[in-house]
Amino acid sequence: MKEIWDRMRIISFFLFLIISNVAFAEKGIVFNDVSRLNPTVVYKIVKVHRIQDIQNALQEARIKGVKVSIAGKRHSQGGQQSCVNCIVLDMFEFNDIISLDTQNKIIEVQPGATWEQIQDYVNPYGYAIKVMQASNVFTVGGSLGSDIHGNDPSYGTIIETVKSFHLMKADGSVIKVSREENSELFNIVIGGYGLLGVITDIDLELTDNVIYVMKSEVMDYTAFPNYFNTRILGNKNVGLFSAKLSNAPDSLLKQVVSSPYIKVNDKRNKSLFKLHKESWLVFNKFFFGLSRKSGWGKNLRWCLEKFFVAKVGRTEYICRNNAMRPMIKFLDYYSPKNTDILQEYFIPIDKFVEFVDGLRKIIKDKGVNLLSITIRYVPHDTRSFLPYAKSNVFSLVLYINQGLNAEQVKQAQMWTREMVDLALSAGGTYYLPYQLYPTKEQLLNAYPNFNEFIEKKRTYDPGSVFMNRFYMQYSN
Numbered sequence: 001m002k003e004i005w006d007r008m009r010i011i012s013f014f015l016f017l018i019i020s021n022v023a024f025a026e027k028g029i030v031f032n033d034v035s036r037l038n039p040t041v042v043y044k045i046v047k048v049h050r051i052q053d054i055q056n057a058l059q060e061a062r063i064k065g066v067k068v069s070i071a072g073k074r075h076s077q078g079g080q081q082s083c084v085n086c087i088v089l090d091m092f093e094f095n096d097i098i099s100l101d102t103q104n105k106i107i108e109v110q111p112g113a114t115w116e117q118i119q120d121y122v123n124p125y126g127y128a129i130k131v132m133q134a135s136n137v138f139t140v141g142g143s144l145g146s147d148i149h150g151n152d153p154s155y156g157t158i159i160e161t162v163k164s165f166h167l168m169k170a171d172g173s174v175i176k177v178s179r180e181e182n183s184e185l186f187n188i189v190i191g192g193y194g195l196l197g198v199i200t201d202i203d204l205e206l207t208d209n210v211i212y213v214m215k216s217e218v219m220d221y222t223a224f225p226n227y228f229n230t231r232i233l234g235n236k237n238v239g240l241f242s243a244k245l246s247n248a249p250d251s252l253l254k255q256v257v258s259s260p261y262i263k264v265n266d267k268r269n270k271s272l273f274k275l276h277k278e279s280w281l282v283f284n285k286f287f288f289g290l291s292r293k294s295g296w297g298k299n300l301r302w303c304l305e306k307f308f309v310a311k312v313g314r315t316e317y318i319c320r321n322n323a324m325r326p327m328i329k330f331l332d333y334y335s336p337k338n339t340d341i342l343q344e345y346f347i348p349i350d351k352f353v354e355f356v357d358g359l360r361k362i363i364k365d366k367g368v369n370l371l372s373i374t375i376r377y378v379p380h381d382t383r384s385f386l387p388y389a390k391s392n393v394f395s396l397v398l399y400i401n402q403g404l405n406a407e408q409v410k411q412a413q414m415w416t417r418e419m420v421d422l423a424l425s426a427g428g429t430y431y432l433p434y435q436l437y438p439t440k441e442q443l444l445n446a447y448p449n450f451n452e453f454i455e456k457k458r459t460y461d462p463g464s465v466f467m468n469r470f471y472m473q474y475s476n
């Protein structure tokens with residue numbers, strides 16, 4: 001009797017395994033990005049630790065006939081890192097710092113390395129990163145994938161600071177890519193959203209970790225372009241620059257707080273080189289949360305930001321590495337009802353006021369819940385295959401809260417399209433790593449050689465092994 005009972009238990013255990021596996025396969029593995037708006041059922045997620053893991057995944061994709069997508073920190077927000085039934089290569093743990101050439105100030109890293117890791121590593125040597133996003137949480141591979149830009153007005157996009165990288169093609173072979181070798185690929189893979197192959201390591205240029213003095217000023221938005229042209233543009237002493245437009249209902253898009261970081265030749269105060277850790281998390285989260293929910297919360301936060309973050313009326317001495325690691329963790333947000341998204345528009349300097357006036361109207365008319373809007377400068381990009389800075393432009397980065405239900409998503413799509421039209425009519429563009437709300441026509445207006453990009457992708461990846469939802473939406 002006991003023997004029969006034991007057998008039944010073993011059989012039922014195996015039955016359970018079979019049934020749960022079938023259920024799992026049917027349910028699939030859901031991949032999503034930080035916006036939580038793009039859940040995608042994928043075939044498999046492979047955590048990459050070695051080159052061999054990528055080769056094995058590519059071989060499996062060939063055998064199973066599935067596509068391959070590549071993910072860094074998943075901060076792009078429009079399905080740029082996945083597509084249905086694909087193998088996702090999760091590069092985040094493939095993140096060694098391989099070497100530092102102190103003579104030539106070049107660092108070699110694996111693509112999953114984050115800017116924070118690099119800052120921690122190079123700070124003791126007195127070095128800093130040339131171009132990275134406004135914060136340091138992103139991976140280097142993902143940053144190349146989107147050809148990112150940052151706060152240093154003397155550089156354009158990251159492409160300017162990449163010496164070379166290695167690229168694994170769909171057949172598993174690895175080639176070196178630089179301005180000299182396979183040079184066409186250099187301009188397409190950077191800003192190529194993982195559609196040409198897998199970047200397996202990168203050589204990046206560094207600069208010196210100098211000290212800046214930061215003194216913010218408040219001004220009317222109409223005065224900002226002239227202020228920028230006369231005081232910031234071409235001023236070799238400006239090491240970093242960013243500005244904020246007011247999102248407070250009382251001064252919506254009318255007030256600008258400008259924060260230039262001016263180089264000072266002062267290395268005496270050693271404590272300035274100690275790297276900051278994120279602080280004031282609860283305080284920042286609380287006031288950001290208030291501003292998410294109410295107009296008075298936005299007014300209050302704008303006041304606090306001017307005096308505590310931008311430190312208007314005071315001067316601050318800070319090293320480059322610390323200025324390039326502002327607080328960001330307080331933005332983490334997980335409501336089941338709504339989420340925060342990012343958008344970015346690149347506007348010629350002389351069209352700034354016109355664009356801001358149009359944007360204010362859309363925000364008011366459509367009740368867009370704008371949480372912040374920052375301004376940076378990106379010089380004309382003559383190198384990338386899909387350039388977003390088609391002249392010297394201001395980049396306006398909008399942080400927006402949007403609802404998650406179908407109707408709210410539809411509305412967000414509608415007002416995004418209005419914003420994109422506004423940017424296009426000002427001779428500007430929009431940034432591609434965000435939601436896939438713009439139409440194909442808008443994409444082609446912003447990126448007229450996108451069809452040529454598709455042709456190049458088909459030439460370098462004839463089997464279309466590398467795939468993502470962004471490409472699927474806009475290549476047909």
Ligand SMILES: Cc1cc2nc3c(=O)[nH]c(=O)nc-3n(C[C@H](O)[C@H](O)[C@H](O)COP(=O)(O)OP(=O)(O)OC[C@H]3O[C@@H](n4cnc5c(N)ncnc54)[C@H](O)[C@@H]3O)c2cc1C
Nearest residue numbers: 072073074075076133134139141142145148149193194199
């Ligand atoms: C809060 C926030 C702030 C931001 N600030 C800025 C900013 O200041 N400036 C700016 O330019 N952008 C900014 N962005 C956009 C951001 O830089 C991009 O979304 C960037 O790609 C995110 O990096 P990631 O590591 O999350 O990459 P992911 O989003 O995971 O990947 C981005 C793309 O790169 C590809 N990719 C990743 N790794 C590889 C690899 N090894 N080989 C080939 N392709 C690869 C992916 O397939 C994908 O298409 C911001 C985004 C957020 C959410």
